[in-house]
Amino acid sequence: MSRARVRWNTQPVDRAARTGALRGVRLAAEHLLAESRAVVPIEEATLERSGTVTVDEADTSAVVSYDTPYAVRQHEDMTLRHDAGRTAKYLERPFTEEAETMQRIIAAQVRRALRG
Numbered sequence: 108m109s110r111a112r113v114r115w116n117t118q119p120v121d122r123a124a125r126t127g128a129l130r131g132v133r134l135a136a137e138h139l140l141a142e143s144r145a146v147v148p149i150e151e152a153t154l155e156r157s158g159t160v161t162v163d164e165a166d167t168s169a170v171v172s173y174d175t176p177y178a179v180r181q182h183e184d185m186t187l188r189h190d191a192g193r194t195a196k197y198l199e200r201p202f203t204e205e206a207e208t209m210q211r212i213i214a215a216q217v218r219r220a221l222r223g
């Protein structure tokens with residue numbers, strides 16, 4: 108009876124997958140930011156310009172945010188009137204509508220990183 112011993116070093120694979128995941132999360136968040144900017148309420152474009160993406164590498168997560176004193180009210184108050192094509196829920200709606208696309212973006216980056 109013959110035996111074989113296989114030693115598998117998973118560290119390079121883990122590093123590549125993490126690198127791809129981080130790149131994918133950033134690209135997915137930037138995609139969400141672009142989609143939300145297309146529907147964010149606009150008067151002087153201050154709210155639109157305040158949109159940013161922040162990536163937490165330790166947690167492999169990203170945040171898309173808008174930073175004006177009225178950003179939350181514009182997002183949440185469904186009674187406010189906006190220009191045509193602009194709407195409340197300017198971040199939530201694109202997040203829901205683009206969830207599959209964002210997942211595909213992340214998966215593609217992980218696959219690319221693993222191909223090396």
